[in-house]
Amino acid sequence: MSTSSTTTERDPIPSGHEGTDSAHGADAPAGLAPQVPAERGLATASAPRRAWVAWLNAPGRWASSGGLSTLIFLMPLLLSFGLFSWWPIVRSAIMSVQNTNLVDEPTFVGLENFQQVLSDPLLGTAVLNTLYFAALALVLGYPVPLAAAVLMSEVRKAKGLYSALAYLPVVIPPVVSVLLWKFFYDASPTGVFNTVLGWVGIDPQPWLQSADSAMPSLVLYATWAAAGGTIIIYLAAVIGVPTELYDAAEVDGAGIWRKVWHVTMPQLRGILLVTFILQIIGTAQVFLEPYLFTNGGPANSTLTVLLLIYRYAFENSLGGDYGAATALSLMLAGVLAVFSAIYFRITRSWSTS
Amino acid sequence: MKSLGRRAGMAGALIASSALVLAGCSTSEEPASTTSDSGSAEAAPAGPVTVKVAIDAGLEPEARDAFDERVDQFEADRPDVTIEAQEYTWTGTTFAAELAGGTLPDVFTVPYTDGRGLIEREQIADIHELVNELPYADQFNPNVAQAGQDADGNMWAIPIAAYGQGLHYNRTLFEEAGLDPDSPPTSWDEVREYADTIAEATGEAGYAQMTSSNTGGWILTTLAYAMGGRTESADTTMPTLDDPAVKEALEYLQDLRWEDDSMGANFLYDWGTINQDFAAGRIGMYVSGGGNYGNLVTQNAMVPDDYGLTVLPLEGEDPGVLGGGTLAVVNPKADEATQAASVAWIDFYYMAKLADEEQAKANAEVAASLDQPVGAPELPVFDRELYDQSREWIADYINVPVEQMAPYTDAIFDQQLVGEPKTATQEVYAMLDSVVQSVLTDEAADIDALLADAQTQAEGIYASAE
Numbered sequence: 001m002s003t004s005s006t007t008t009e010r011d012p013i014p015s016g017h018e019g020t021d022s023a024h025g026a027d028a029p030a031g032l033a034p035q036v037p038a039e040r041g042l043a044t045a046s047a048p049r050r051a052w053v054a055w056l057n058a059p060g061r062w063a064s065s066g067g068l069s070t071l072i073f074l075m076p077l078l079l080s081f082g083l084f085s086w087w088p089i090v091r092s093a094i095m096s097v098q099n100t101n102l103v104d105e106p107t108f109v110g111l112e113n114f115q116q117v118l119s120d121p122l123l124g125t126a127v128l129n130t131l132y133f134a135a136l137a138l139v140l141g142y143p144v145p146l147a148a149a150v151l152m153s154e155v156r157k158a159k160g161l162y163s164a165l166a167y168l169p170v171v172i173p174p175v176v177s178v179l180l181w182k183f184f185y186d187a188s189p190t191g192v193f194n195t196v197l198g199w200v201g202i203d204p205q206p207w208l209q210s211a212d213s214a215m216p217s218l219v220l221y222a223t224w225a226a227a228g229g230t231i232i233i234y235l236a237a238v239i240g241v242p243t244e245l246y247d248a249a250e251v252d253g254a255g256i257w258r259k260v261w262h263v264t265m266p267q268l269r270g271i272l273l274v275t276f277i278l279q280i281i282g283t284a285q286v287f288l289e290p291y292l293f294t295n296g297g298p299a300n301s302t303l304t305v306l307l308l309i310y311r312y313a314f315e316n317s318l319g320g321d322y323g324a325a326t327a328l329s330l331m332l333a334g335v336l337a338v339f340s341a342i343y344f345r346i347t348r349s350w351s352t353s
Numbered sequence: 354m355k356s357l358g359r360r361a362g363m364a365g366a367l368i369a370s371s372a373l374v375l376a377g378c379s380t381s382e383e384p385a386s387t388t389s390d391s392g393s394a395e396a397a398p399a400g401p402v403t404v405k406v407a408i409d410a411g412l413e414p415e416a417r418d419a420f421d422e423r424v425d426q427f428e429a430d431r432p433d434v435t436i437e438a439q440e441y442t443w444t445g446t447t448f449a450a451e452l453a454g455g456t457l458p459d460v461f462t463v464p465y466t467d468g469r470g471l472i473e474r475e476q477i478a479d480i481h482e483l484v485n486e487l488p489y490a491d492q493f494n495p496n497v498a499q500a501g502q503d504a505d506g507n508m509w510a511i512p513i514a515a516y517g518q519g520l521h522y523n524r525t526l527f528e529e530a531g532l533d534p535d536s537p538p539t540s541w542d543e544v545r546e547y548a549d550t551i552a553e554a555t556g557e558a559g560y561a562q563m564t565s566s567n568t569g570g571w572i573l574t575t576l577a578y579a580m581g582g583r584t585e586s587a588d589t590t591m592p593t594l595d596d597p598a599v600k601e602a603l604e605y606l607q608d609l610r611w612e613d614d615s616m617g618a619n620f621l622y623d624w625g626t627i628n629q630d631f632a633a634g635r636i637g638m639y640v641s642g643g644g645n646y647g648n649l650v651t652q653n654a655m656v657p658d659d660y661g662l663t664v665l666p667l668e669g670e671d672p673g674v675l676g677g678g679t680l681a682v683v684n685p686k687a688d689e690a691t692q693a694a695s696v697a698w699i700d701f702y703y704m705a706k707l708a709d710e711e712q713a714k715a716n717a718e719v720a721a722s723l724d725q726p727v728g729a730p731e732l733p734v735f736d737r738e739l740y741d742q743s744r745e746w747i748a749d750y751i752n753v754p755v756e757q758m759a760p761y762t763d764a765i766f767d768q769q770l771v772g773e774p775k776t777a778t779q780e781v782y783a784m785l786d787s788v789v790q791s792v793l794t795d796e797a798a799d800i801d802a803l804l805a806d807a808q809t810q811a812e813g814i815y816a817s818a819e
Contacts, residue, residue, distance in 0.1 A: 297564065
């Protein structure tokens with residue numbers, strides 16, 4: 001449901017997605033059915049299926065060999081995910097083909113909601129704005145944490161202090177920091193940022209109050225707010241690079257830039273690929289910043305797909321159009337799923353090489 | 354939508370708090386004269402019924418005691434009914450989910466703006482047959498009554514308060530700019546002049562305008578009405594955003610913004626944020642509901658001495674002032690007996706004090722003793738005579754700066770009150786938000802093109818609302 005999706009989109013690099021990954025990890029211990037000879041690679045990936053097959057083949061043996069206890073241990077996870085994650089997803093899929101006000105019996109309307117969404121002139125605006133946000137966030141938000149992490153790994157003293165400082169924005173509740181930044185972004189000459197700009201002789205900027213500068217302003221905030229988390233991930237990866245590689249590079253006469261480029265970067269490749277897709281998924285679902293900073297304005301210049309979903313469901317018509325909202329949610333999920341699949345297919349060879 | 358919710362909250366809070374304290378001095382033996390003792394609404398249900406009624410969250414203990422006493426009175430009168438108070442403040446965004454989840458009270462209040470949408474979507478109970486049995490069912494001010502009626506004129510929601518839009522101004526900023534706070538502007542040209550003077554002299558926004566969360570359309574419609582236009586055909590089947598007054602209103606804003614630069618630096622205000630900035634002395638003038646004072650003082654800590662209120666200048670042919678207010682509604686999931694008991698409660702709790710001297714006085718006395726604003730201007734739900742009388746009843750308890758609101762209260766009754774557009778009100782408002790924002794944030798905005806596009810979009814919205 002759109003409600004649940006809106007709540008998780010706190011920052012452009014949502015940690016919530018990792019939750020799903022670890023859920024798969026938790027499935028793995030289900031590999032307690034030794035009687036099924038499967039290739040090792042497949043076994044870990046589809047442990048639940050293996051257990052299922054085992055149960056089909058020999059229910060008694062499946063139970064006595066621990067299948068039952070596995071299932072019992074799995075129940076909390078299955079129940080909580082089922083109730084709070086999978087069932088809402090199913091519900092929203094159902095609602096997307098219904099017309100409902102949540103009171104009367106819903107009526108089946110087929111693909112009408114999808115048609116309605118696709119013919120909404122605001123959809124194009126929202127998609128373009130979201131892509132614009134994603135592109136800006138990529139240009140600004142992707143390299144900055146990386147550069148910061150590499151720099152911080154080179155620092156000899158007070159490493160912890162720098163990490164803490166970099167991570168600080170992530171600790172501040174997003175709503176609080178957004179409201180703070182909204183104050184900073186005051187477009188009058190006496191606004192905080194405009195005063196600072198005035199010191200170096202730059203004219204007051206309109207920030208959020210102009211269609212041209214509103215989106216970059218949101219990205220600036222988003223980068224500030226989310227960089228800390230990414231920096232920590234990069235930092236861990238950078239520190240994890242075996243020092244022998246650097247020693248070897250140094251012996252070969254490599255300077256600092258060549259070391260970064262030829263040793264650090266290739267070693268970070270796997271992490272970079274994952275953070276890239278996480279950032280794309282996160283930015284595609286950007287909601288908090290446009291909702292709190294501008295509510296989509298000025299003149300819809302910061303209306304994003306998720307904000308449009310929110311408006312369908314809650315804003316325009318007193319919780320009116322749940323059908324349209326869920327339809328657009330499904331389409332967004334579909335696009336992201338396809339994109340992720342393609343991305344991982346294309347990059348599979350890169351990350352393992 | 355937050356703003357609309359708050360608007361409701363405001364009206365609801367004022368009504369509720371005043372109504373709550375009303376019971377504080379429940380010396381009266383009968384609740385009301387013209388209203389609830391008619392007995393007609395009481396005849397319907399049989400068997401014990403529990404009605405959950407909305408009260409504001411975080412009430413003062415005195416107010417809560419007063420409420421409970423009121424409940425006792427009602428229950429003594431109606432032994433078959435149990436009243437259960439539930440803290441609830443109308444919020445548009447969570448309403449439908451709460452409705453579906455069954456966590457709504459049976460009786461709660463909503464703003465006029467949201468009433469029509471709720472009725473169209475049948476998200477509130479159709480109580481019109483019960484309402485028709487009330488003795489005053491046909492005595493509502495027609496302008497007010499329509500806020501709670503469906504397309505066929507059946508009253509699904511009972512208006513419990515009404516107001517007309519007003520021009521709020523900051524007296525201190527007026528003085529700083531060398532303007533006389535006792536003679537606020539009386540024409541739109543003067544508003545522009547004053548705004549420019551204030552902006553020049555103080556550096557604050559001379560005139561500010563709401564543009565977000567559907568308020569952009571709300572206030573643009575207000576301006577268009579005041580300049581002699583309408584945004585909907587008389588039979589409510591077609592939008593009329595091509596009305597010259599709408600264009601005039603936008604051109605007016607364009608002049609203030611780009612020629613005079615007298616509108617400050619924030620063009621994304623909604624109801625809550627513009628109140629904040631006004632109370633903080635950063636805005637010279639703005640247009641909002643005439644009953645806003647209570648909210649500015651209780652929520653935004655407005656200094657009463659700063660506050661000034663006047664009527665909107667009405668110009669052009671057949672201009673009007675846009676009205677708003679609060680409706681009492683019943684949960685659509687309530688069964689028949691509960692609905693009947695709910696209407697009886699609304700009759701007893703919200704309506705009696707509008708017409709009964711003793712109730713009105715008791716109400717005002719306790720409100721004043723709790724430092725709640727008493728006597729902020731309202732519009733009559735029934736007729737003018739009764740309203741004037743009720744002001745006399747509570748005269749001793751009025752604690753709001755009445756003289757500072759005199760420019761409004763002296764003239765509001767001579768203004769024609771016009772209801773909001775009826776079809777797809779919020780959707781059209783939302784769409785107009787971006788039109789107003791364009792004009793205020795893009796110097797090159799082409800008003801004709803924007804309006805032509807808005808009209809086309811609105812026609813689409815109207816067509817799908819049929």
